[in-house]
Amino acid sequence: MSNLGLAAGSLLFALLMAEVGLRIANIPPQAKPEPQPQASSSPEPTPSLVEPSPTPGPSPAPAQENVLPSQRNAPPKPAPGTPQPNFFQTDKDLGWTHQAGVSGWWTAEGEAYIEISSAGLRDREHPIEKPPNTFRIALLGDSFSEALQVPLEQTYWWFMQHALENCPAFQGKTVDVMNFGVTNYGTGQQLLRLRRDVWQYNPDMILLAVFTGNDVPDNYKPLDARNRPYFVYNNQGQLELDLSFRNPDKTLPPYNLSRVDMLPNWLVNHSRILQLVRNVEKDMKNRRLEALRQYTYNYLYREPEDETWGTAWQITEDLIELMHQEVKEKSAEFMVVTLSNEAQVNPDPAFRDGFVASNGIMDLFYPDNRIKALGDRLNFPVVNLAPTLQTYAQENQVCLHGFANAVECGGHWNDRGHAIAAQVLTPQVCQYLSATLGKQEN
Secondary structure, X not given: OHHHHHHHHXXXXXXXXXXXXXXXXOOOOOXXXXXXXXXXXXXXXXXXXXXXXXXXXXXXXXXXXHOOHHHHOOOOXXXXXXXXOOOEEXXXXXXXXXXXXXXXXXXXXXXXXXXXXXXXXXXXXXXXXXXXXXXXXXXXXXXXXXXXXXXXXXXXXXXXXXXXOOOHHHOOOEEEEXXXXXXXXXXXXXXXXXXXXXXXXXXXXXXXXXXXXXXXXXXXXXXXOOOOOEEEEOOOOOEEEXXXXXXXXXXXXXXXXXXXXXXXXXXXXXXXXXXXXXXXXXXXXXXXXXXXHHHHHHHHOOOOOOHHHHHHXXXXXXXXXXXXXXXXXXXXXXXXXXOOOOOOOOOOHHHHHHHHHXXXXXXXXXXXXXXXXXXXXXXXXXXXXXXXXXXXXXXHOOOOEEOOOOOEEEEEEOHHHHHHHHHHHHHHHHHHHHHHHHHHHO
16 A cells, blocks of 8 residues: 555646646747637638628738637637647537637647637527527537638638528518527437427527538448447347437547546646646547548448448438428527538539549548438428539639648638638528428418
8 A cells, every 4th residue: 555655746846747747848838839810811801691702802801800809809729739728528428518618729720719618609699588589590500500610700610690681571670590509410409409499489480400421420420430429220129229328438528538538627738747747638639530531531422331330321311301390399490501621612623533542432422412302202391502612613723722830721611711601501501491480381
């Protein structure tokens, strides 16, 4: 016992000395280069119900009065290497969620001051009771809808919310879009969040945003095992909930969380050693995720060739069908929008052709078309954004994904991508709801 105490004391002393040494040497907690200035981007586009128009030129440096409201009262951007807030926490039902009330700068990809609402949404505050004369849309999605990479007012759903108030279906009404998107959520987690968190807000419409780049493998544990709930088939062939993640391997923290993040924030934020350990672990995880993504690309854009991918697709489609049924039972409207993958909308046709050839792809829009076919069979609308976004990107020779401080033309939508996505999606939502709500009135 005394030997154990001596060993523990020696370890603590060594850690303390290392901590002091790091601070004396002024070694930053992150061994990353200083982010470069963000690529020149378009001015804040005006939401409209028209087809995308040619993108205007780069905007001048914004004056203070032109700064977006969500960024206006933001504190100064932290120096490179400064610990960033942890926006996520574990959740016994969903695997992980946002930490309510957390705010801070996100600079890992893109750049924005982020505020998580008191309800744990990457959104402004919303009252639980829907205000009178309001049409409320609940958006379910993953990191593309969460959109930490851009300011709040540059997200596609923010544009859509304000543009829809010009839609004939909403004359005299307020449109309220609530963003329930969370990084790396699969369809199963989105269904569970609908049941637990969304219905209390009495939404009139559920908009499911499907990112075909990873939503299908996210729904099947053999393809992407994380500490999250999954849906599996029982002996009768029915979907049932698998909550085995509640007793997880503690070495596998939820997405975007390291084992260090399980410690108190005050301790991590004041320890260079813990920050270094956290970043090393996250870098290792990111490399594994990149390898998984490359594997996914080889199978995502074609008919399933084995039982694994066949089951993953079947679970995904059954989850969407189940969500559609539950929305109908609540007398709400249901719509699906498929987003875009970076390879689908790269402005260079030669890049896309090379990507198709190197991955043995049959159809870059296979997952989008498959979900559209599901909607046609089950009678709910599906909007496929990627084909139109590809045309726009090629004609205007602009990247709709990517940031100068991360991967140019890759990763998440930039502000231009969000704006064009909104311009494509909004008329489709308006047209559908005008027809549907008109029938109800008659």
